[in-house]
Amino acid sequence: MYENNRYLYTPLELTKKLLAFNTINPPGNERECAHFIGDLLQSGGFEVGYYEFDEQRTSLIAVKEFSSDRAPICLSGHIDTVPLGLSEWSVDPFSGEQDDDKIYGRGSADMKGGLAAMITAALRVAEMSGGEAGILLVITAGEENGCEGSEYLAGLGTALGRAGGLIVGEPTGNYPILGHKGAFWLEAVTTGVTAHGSMPEQGDNAIYKAARAITRLEKFDFNVAPHPVLGVPTLNIGTITGGINFNSVPDRTTFGIDIRTIPVQNIDRIHQDLQEYLGEEVELHTLTAAPAVSTQPENEWVKEIFALTEGYIGERPVPRGVSYFTDASALTAAFGDPPTIILGPGEPELAHKTDEYCCISKIEAAAELYFKISKRWCRL
Numbered sequence: 001m002y003e004n005n006r007y008l009y010t011p012l013e014l015t016k017k018l019l020a021f022n023t024i025n026p027p028g029n030e031r032e033c034a035h036f037i038g039d040l041l042q043s044g045g046f047e048v049g050y051y052e053f054d055e056q057r058t059s060l061i062a063v064k065e066f067s068s069d070r071a072p073i074c075l076s077g078h079i080d081t082v083p084l085g086l087s088e089w090s091v092d093p094f095s096g097e098q099d100d101d102k103i104y105g106r107g108s109a110d111m112k113g114g115l116a117a118m119i120t121a122a123l124r125v126a127e128m129s130g131g132e133a134g135i136l137l138v139i140t141a142g143e144e145n146g147c148e149g150s151e152y153l154a155g156l157g158t159a160l161g162r163a164g165g166l167i168v169g170e171p172t173g174n175y176p177i178l179g180h181k182g183a184f185w186l187e188a189v190t191t192g193v194t195a196h197g198s199m200p201e202q203g204d205n206a207i208y209k210a211a212r213a214i215t216r217l218e219k220f221d222f223n224v225a226p227h228p229v230l231g232v233p234t235l236n237i238g239t240i241t242g243g244i245n246f247n248s249v250p251d252r253t254t255f256g257i258d259i260r261t262i263p264v265q266n267i268d269r270i271h272q273d274l275q276e277y278l279g280e281e282v283e284l285h286t287l288t289a290a291p292a293v294s295t296q297p298e299n300e301w302v303k304e305i306f307a308l309t310e311g312y313i314g315e316r317p318v319p320r321g322v323s324y325f326t327d328a329s330a331l332t333a334a335f336g337d338p339p340t341i342i343l344g345p346g347e348p349e350l351a352h353k354t355d356e357y358c359c360i361s362k363i364e365a366a367a368e369l370y371f372k373i374s375k376r377w378c379r380l
């Protein structure tokens with residue numbers, strides 16, 4: 001039925017098409033790109049639904065089920081990219097310029113190359129017949145600003161459907177990664193009483209309170225054993241704002257605490273421990289609580305993927321994790337914790353950089369890998 005599908009692109013052609021949509025977040029504007037992808041998948045036999053967490057902020061869910069006996073495999077990627085940055089680019093970030101094995105553009109590595117590889121692989125699987133289970137694509141908006149799109153989808157209840165295994169196409173150089181740390185972001189607030197800067201004894205300085213708290217936080221001990229793959233949790237103070245003018249006693253200071261968690265940690269417990277550690281001087285407000293993701297290396301599906309990947313990366317993969325978080329935080333939990341792998345063609349060190357590029361050979365290899373993994377899942 002789809003042999004004459006005029007919309008079928010090679011992974012490279014599709015990467016170029018996706019790069020041409022400006023989906024820099026903020027503002028994102030993913031709608032047009034999402035509908036382009038949705039039309040493509042629909043013409044390949046997928047059932048497609050669109051979900052907007054805000055105007056123009058479109059995610060899509062596409063499913064092709066061969067049978068309902070087993071849950072589908074889910075491939076997931078995000079449409080949005082980070083801004084271009086302050087340095088000038090030496091190439092056009094949107095036209096997909098090529099040089100030997102490189103295709104340049106904002107989002108080529110993170111992660112339109114991966115998205116193109118997933119979509120082309122999924123279309124190839126969908127045109128086969130006689131399979132079992134199926135293939136589900138969850139393509140999100142708003143990932144770069146804290147996984148807004150995937151969290152919205154996870155909160156919709158049944159919209160996501162089922163998944164028995166999840167692959168997120170973030171840049172890993174096609175290395176299969178078994179999980180990542182979670183992100184627990186808190187805004188800390190200290191308050192005081194304002195007074196004239198020349199009479200500080202009449203005020204109560206909120207910056208001193210914040211400074212005391214921050215100095216203590218540098219030595220905060222999570223008191224947990226390192227995770228065998230993800231290591232230890234970390235804490236960083238990323239922002240601080242306090243005071244209105246030079247010559248007043250500041251009555252309010254806020255600072256941002258960025259904690260990266262490992263699977264054994266409980267968010268409420270960390271919150272409670274921090275509150276006790278810092279005392280009543282500091283108010284804590286949760287901004288983001290994205291759980292860590294960790295898949296057992298002994299899982300049969302993981303072993304299968306490790307074996308398949310070996311031929312493409314030239315080495316036997318070993319269990320590894322990463323410290324950044326992905327849409328898997330929301331999706332894995334929403335799917336009821338299926339085994340989850342992060343695997344995509346981009347090089348992690350090129351993500352978010354000026355003159356970002358992705359190796360064309362890796363995009364093609366990822367498309368083959370996703371195809372083989374999905375084909376096996378669907379017993380085709």
Ligand SMILES: [Zn+2]
Nearest residue numbers: 078110111170
């Ligand atoms: Zn990404």
